[in-house]
Amino acid sequence: MILFFFGLSAGVVARIRGSSFLLWFLIGFCLPGLGTLAALLYPGDRDELRRRCENCGTVVKLHDQVCMHCGEDLEFPDHALEPRASH
Numbered sequence: 001m002i003l004f005f006f007g008l009s010a011g012v013v014a015r016i017r018g019s020s021f022l023l024w025f026l027i028g029f030c031l032p033g034l035g036t037l038a039a040l041l042y043p044g045d046r047d048e049l050r051r052r053c054e055n056c057g058t059v060v061k062l063h064d065q066v067c068m069h070c071g072e073d074l075e076f077p078d079h080a081l082e083p084r085a086s087h
Ligand SMILES: [Zn+2]
Pocket: 053, 054, 055, 056, 057, 058, 067, 068, 069, 070, 071, 072
């Protein structure tokens, strides 16, 4: 039962970061704790959540606080752009 939650946590983390839920669920299940940690540290830069600058429309990383294009201060958005839906 505990293994299930380890797998679930790894899967959820991976899903948020745009990776495969099922793949990371299995990794977290087989490697409890380590799998979750790996999902957290997994470099998923190209799948990172993004949002659009309301001032100029440039797509920037979700955690950027200032627009790289126009210098607009960005509030943390109500919703992020899904990486897979952006193209
Ligand atoms: Zn901007």
